[in-house]
Amino acid sequence: MEKAKLDRISELTRIARERELTESEHLERQQLRSEYRESVLGNLKAQLEGITIVEPDGTKTAVKDRMKK
Numbered sequence: 001m002e003k004a005k006l007d008r009i010s011e012l013t014r015i016a017r018e019r020e021l022t023e024s025e026h027l028e029r030q031q032l033r034s035e036y037r038e039s040v041l042g043n044l045k046a047q048l049e050g051i052t053i054v055e056p057d058g059t060k061t062a063v064k065d066r067m068k069k
Helices: 003-018 023-049 063-068
Strands: 052-054 060-062
Touching: 003 023, 023 063, 052 063, 060 063
Parallel strands: none
Antiparallel strands: 052 060
16 A cells, blocks of 8 residues: 555644544545455455464475465
8 A cells, every 4th residue: 555545644644633533534534444454355365375384293284275275
């Protein structure tokens, strides 16, 4: 997610602490937060897919294969 969008989320949060957000500001904040969550989950999923689990018996299983089950 771009720094400008993260900065805007922070700005809207600061505004919300000072006064009630307008309807458009509230909707913008919801949309930006949703986009942020999707970005974080996408990054986490990509990291997990790159991990391989080594079992005690020596077999290796990719996490992405376990996620499909």
